[in-house]
Amino acid sequence: MNIVVCIKQILDPEIPARDFRVDSVKCEAERGSANLVTNIFCENALETALQFREAQGGKITAISCGPEGAEDVLRKALALKADDAVLVLNEAPNADPLFVAKTLAAGIRKIGPFDAVLVGREAGDWGAGQTGGLLAEELQVPCISFAENLQPSAASGAVKVKRQTDSGWELLESATPLVITITNHEKNVPRIPKTRDVMQSYRKPLVKWTLAELGIDPSTANSYYRVAELFIPRKETQCEFISGDTLEAKIDAFAHRVTDCMRSM
Amino acid sequence: MSDPQLATREVLWNISHVWLMYALLVPTVATAAYGIYRRVQVWRRGQAENRFDRPLERIGLVLKYALLQLRTWRKLYPGSLHAMIFWGFIVLTVATTVVMIEYDFGIPIMHGYFYLYFQSFITDVFGALAMIGVGMAGARRWIVRPTQLVYTGEASGILVAIFAILSSGFLIEGWRIAATNDPWGAWSPFGNLVAAASRPLMSVEAMKTAHLATWWTHLLLAFGFIAWAPYTKMAHVITSTLNIYTSRLAPIGATLRKIDFEKAEKLGINSLAGFTWKDLLDFDACTECGRCTAVCPANLVGKVLSPRDIILDLRKLSRVPRGDFAQSYVGTTQALSIEAMWECTTCGACVEACPVSIEQMPKIVDTRRYLVMEDAQLPETMQQALVSVETRGHPFRGTVFSRVDWTAGLNVSTMADALDAEVLLWVGCGGALVERNQKVVRSLAQLLEKAGVKFAILGREEKCTGDPARRIGNEFLFEQLAQENIATLNRYQVKKIVTSCPHCFNTFRNEYPQFGGRYEVYHHSEYLAKLVGEGKLSARTPSDKKVTFHDPCYLGRHNGVYAAPRQLVQISTRAEPIEMEQSRSNSFCCGGGGGMSFIDEPPNQRVNQERARQILATDADVVAVGCPFCMTMLEDGINARRGDRDTKVMDVAELLWQAVEHASSSGGRGDRAENTKPEI
Numbered sequence: 001m002n003i004v005v006c007i008k009q010i011l012d013p014e015i016p017a018r019d020f021r022v023d024s025v026k027c028e029a030e031r032g033s034a035n036l037v038t039n040i041f042c043e044n045a046l047e048t049a050l051q052f053r054e055a056q057g058g059k060i061t062a063i064s065c066g067p068e069g070a071e072d073v074l075r076k077a078l079a080l081k082a083d084d085a086v087l088v089l090n091e092a093p094n095a096d097p098l099f100v101a102k103t104l105a106a107g108i109r110k111i112g113p114f115d116a117v118l119v120g121r122e123a124g125d126w127g128a129g130q131t132g133g134l135l136a137e138e139l140q141v142p143c144i145s146f147a148e149n150l151q152p153s154a155a156s157g158a159v160k161v162k163r164q165t166d167s168g169w170e171l172l173e174s175a176t177p178l179v180i181t182i183t184n185h186e187k188n189v190p191r192i193p194k195t196r197d198v199m200q201s202y203r204k205p206l207v208k209w210t211l212a213e214l215g216i217d218p219s220t221a222n223s224y225y226r227v228a229e230l231f232i233p234r235k236e237t238q239c240e241f242i243s244g245d246t247l248e249a250k251i252d253a254f255a256h257r258v259t260d261c262m263r264s265m
Numbered sequence: 266m267s268d269p270q271l272a273t274r275e276v277l278w279n280i281s282h283v284w285l286m287y288a289l290l291v292p293t294v295a296t297a298a299y300g301i302y303r304r305v306q307v308w309r310r311g312q313a314e315n316r317f318d319r320p321l322e323r324i325g326l327v328l329k330y331a332l333l334q335l336r337t338w339r340k341l342y343p344g345s346l347h348a349m350i351f352w353g354f355i356v357l358t359v360a361t362t363v364v365m366i367e368y369d370f371g372i373p374i375m376h377g378y379f380y381l382y383f384q385s386f387i388t389d390v391f392g393a394l395a396m397i398g399v400g401m402a403g404a405r406r407w408i409v410r411p412t413q414l415v416y417t418g419e420a421s422g423i424l425v426a427i428f429a430i431l432s433s434g435f436l437i438e439g440w441r442i443a444a445t446n447d448p449w450g451a452w453s454p455f456g457n458l459v460a461a462a463s464r465p466l467m468s469v470e471a472m473k474t475a476h477l478a479t480w481w482t483h484l485l486l487a488f489g490f491i492a493w494a495p496y497t498k499m500a501h502v503i504t505s506t507l508n509i510y511t512s513r514l515a516p517i518g519a520t521l522r523k524i525d526f527e528k529a530e531k532l533g534i535n536s537l538a539g540f541t542w543k544d545l546l547d548f549d550a551c552t553e554c555g556r557c558t559a560v561c562p563a564n565l566v567g568k569v570l571s572p573r574d575i576i577l578d579l580r581k582l583s584r585v586p587r588g589d590f591a592q593s594y595v596g597t598t599q600a601l602s603i604e605a606m607w608e609c610t611t612c613g614a615c616v617e618a619c620p621v622s623i624e625q626m627p628k629i630v631d632t633r634r635y636l637v638m639e640d641a642q643l644p645e646t647m648q649q650a651l652v653s654v655e656t657r658g659h660p661f662r663g664t665v666f667s668r669v670d671w672t673a674g675l676n677v678s679t680m681a682d683a684l685d686a687e688v689l690l691w692v693g694c695g696g697a698l699v700e701r702n703q704k705v706v707r708s709l710a711q712l713l714e715k716a717g718v719k720f721a722i723l724g725r726e727e728k729c730t731g732d733p734a735r736r737i738g739n740e741f742l743f744e745q746l747a748q749e750n751i752a753t754l755n756r757y758q759v760k761k762i763v764t765s766c767p768h769c770f771n772t773f774r775n776e777y778p779q780f781g782g783r784y785e786v787y788h789h790s791e792y793l794a795k796l797v798g799e800g801k802l803s804a805r806t807p808s809d810k811k812v813t814f815h816d817p818c819y820l821g822r823h824n825g826v827y828a829a830p831r832q833l834v835q836i837s838t839r840a841e842p843i844e845m846e847q848s849r850s851n852s853f854c855c856g857g858g859g860g861m862s863f864i865d866e867p868p869n870q871r872v873n874q875e876r877a878r879q880i881l882a883t884d885a886d887v888v889a890v891g892c893p894f895c896m897t898m899l900e901d902g903i904n905a906r907r908g909d910r911d912t913k914v915m916d917v918a919e920l921l922w923q924a925v926e927h928a929s930s931s932g933g934r935g936d937r938a939e940n941t942k943p944e945i
Contacts, residue, residue: 012656012657014657014662014663015657016664016665016666016667016670017665018665018667018670019667033667033668033725035656035657035658037656191641192641192648192651192652193641194638194639194640194641195532195637195638195639195739195740195741196532196638196639198741199526199741
C-alpha cells in the first residue's frame, strides 16, 4: 500500500505563555525565541503509517507544504524511516487551508498513485482542522476524520479505520484511495528516531517542488479566507457593587443585572 | 652466645633431592605464565586507548594505591586485614628472594645482623601478621558475611590455601629451630613458639621427619598457588596494579569518551567488542570486594543496579573460551538488564570507592548510548526531556518561565548589551526555569552586583549544556549542543564563566575542552568564596541556624571541590557545617543526576528520601546545597520524610546573600520574583 503522510511545521506550541507574542499588523504569531517543530498530530499520523507499514508492508511518502526550513520536519520523517520526502515550497506564512489542500493535492498527484493519505486532525498553530477534509475533496476521494488507527481489511482495495466520536468509537471499512485525519491515541505515541537514522536522514534524497511546477498560483494563498484581526485575549474582571435598601431589593437588582449581561452577550 | 656477626642458618637443611624443586618450578611458572597470557590475549581484543602518558604520575598512583593501599584503607577492618596479608607477602617474597641470592647465586647476604633483624625477626613477624589477616578475612567471610562480598568456592579456597602455606611455613621453621637447636631461634618469635611447643612432644627424629614432609607440602602448596593464582581473582596482584598504573588521570567528571560519529560503526556499546583494552583490564582487575555496590545509591534503596555485578558479569563473558565478542550482553543477566542501566545516577560513588581504579559508571553510560542511539530505547519521561532539549534547548517540558523571567527587578544585562562584561553568569536551565531555583540565581546575581563584578548573562541565547543528554546516552545531541554553545560563547569572547549548576560546571570544565571550548570556569561557591576572600563581600549578620552541607556529586566527587561551599557556610553562619554520615568524596547522591531527575522512581525506592534521612539525622535547621537538581530532589525528599520538623533546603548563595544583605539598604527587593506569577 502506498501511504502519503502530510506533515506541517509549526511554531512550538509549548513556549511559555508570557513569551508568546503576535504581530497584529501582519496578523501572525511572532517567532520570538520559539523553535519550529513538527505538528504533534502529524507525528501521530506518521506513527500510524509506520505501524501499518511494519505490519503490512508498503511505502510511505512524507509531504510538506512550507518554506525551505520545513525541510527539517521532513528530515525527521526520513529519520523515522519514511521512504521518500517531498517539500512543496511555499513562502506565504498564512496560506489558508484551501490553498494548502490544493497545493498538497497537486503534489500528491505528482507523486503518483496512492492508497491512503494520512493527515493530522488539526495543527497546533491555527487549529483550523480543515486541510484534511478539503484535501479529500480536491483529490475526490472519501475522508474519514478523527481516526486513531488504520487496519488492513479482508477485502482487497479496502482498509478498516477506527475513528473516535463524541459517544465512543466507530469502526469503518472504506475503499481506497482515501484521506484519513489522525487524532492522538495511546497506541500512536510518536517514536523517537535512532541516532544512526538521524545521521543517515541527511544523506537521503529529498524532492523539492515549487508552486509553479505544480501549477499553483501563489497569489491565491488567502483567497479562501484571511485573518482580519489577531490578538491575545485579555482576561478582564470588573467589580461592581449592587446597591439596594433591603436584601430583597439587592437580590432583585442583582438578578436584573445578570439578565442584562446575558442579553448583551 | 656466639657472635651475632656470624649468625645465619643452613639453607635447605634436612632437604635432599633439591633438583626436584627446580624441576617443579618449570611447570609452575609455565602454568602461571599461560594464565597471564590468556588474560593478555583478551585485552588485546579491545579497542585502542592511550593510558601510558605521564608515566611519573602513574608511578605515583601505583605507590599510593597499590603499595600504600590508600583506598583500601578507607574501610578500616577489611583495609587492615588486606594490608597485613599484602605486606606479609611482600616481606615473605623478599625473604625468599634473599634465600635465592644466598643459595642459588652464591652471594653471602643471609648473615649477621641482616639475618637476625630482617630474615629472622621481620620476616617472622610479617608472616604472623599475614596469618592474622587471613584469620580476620576468614571471620568476615564465614561468620560476619557482609552482602557486598561474593561468596565463591574460589574465594574460600584462596584463604584456605594462604593459611595452609603460612602455617606450614611456621611449622617447618619451628621444627628446624628445635631440631638444630638454633642459637638464633629467639629472633624468630613465632617460629620459636612452634619449636617450644614441639620439644616436649616430639623427638628430634620425629621433628626431622615431620619437617621433611611438611617442607615438601609447603613447597607444593606454594607452587600450586602460584600456578593457580592467575586463573583466580588472585590475578589482581598483577591486574590491579596494572589497572592502577593505567587509570584515568583526569577527574571523574572527565571520564566519558567522545564518539567519532563519522567513523563509528556502532554508537555506544552493547558487546565486548566495543570496549577498549582498558575496559577489559578493568574486568580482570576486579577483586570482588563489592565496595562499589555497597556505596551505590540505587542499590542501597533496593534497585537492581549493582556496579560490582556489571563488572563481574562482563568479566565472565570475556572469559568464555573463544567467546563471541560481538554478541550483545544487554539483558543477559540481571546486572546487565536494561532496567539496571536506567537506575544509575552517574554519581560516581562506585568509581571513587574502587580500590583498584575500575571505572564502572562509564560502562553504564556506554550501554545507555547504545540503547538510546542504536535502539531508541529509553524511559518515556527521559525521552520527553531529551525531545525538549532538542526542540527548546532545555529539559523542563511545560515550564511556564522564560530564561530571563528571574531577572525581573534586578539589574542584570545580557552579553549582547554588556560588551564590557568580564564574567559570564551561566544560569543553567535548572536555575532559570524552575521556580525554586530562581531565588538562588537572584541571590547570586545580587551578590555579584554587590561585589562590583562586571557580569552578564546570555539570556535567551543560553541553551542546555548537554549534560542530561550525555548522561542519558544521546551523545549526538550532546555534541550538537556543545558545538552550538561553544560558538555562542566564542562569539562573545567569553573567558570566565561562573555557574550555580555543578552539571554545567562539569561540562564546561571537563567536557567542552574535548570540543575546543576552553574557559576559566568557576562554580558559584568557588567564585563567591574568592570574592569574600578579596574583601568584596562580607557577612555582617551571620545566621545562627545549624547548617549541614550536601556535596553535589558533580562538584565534589567529580571535580574535587569540597572546601569552597563549606567556607561559604562557615562565613554565613560563623560555624563549620555539621557533617552528615556520608559526606565529601563519600557523599550520597540526591538521586537527580544522570537524567534520573526526569524519571519517576518507585515510591519505596527513592534515593532522595534516603539522603533526606541522613540530613534529618544531623538535626540541622538548614541543608545547604550547591546544585539546582539537588535543591529540588532534596526538597521533595525532606518533605516526604521530615514529619513536623521544619528543615529547609537552601543554596549556599542564598545563605550568603541573607548574611550579606541584611546589613545593606537593598533589602527587600530580592524577593520580587515571587510576585510575578505566570499570566496564563
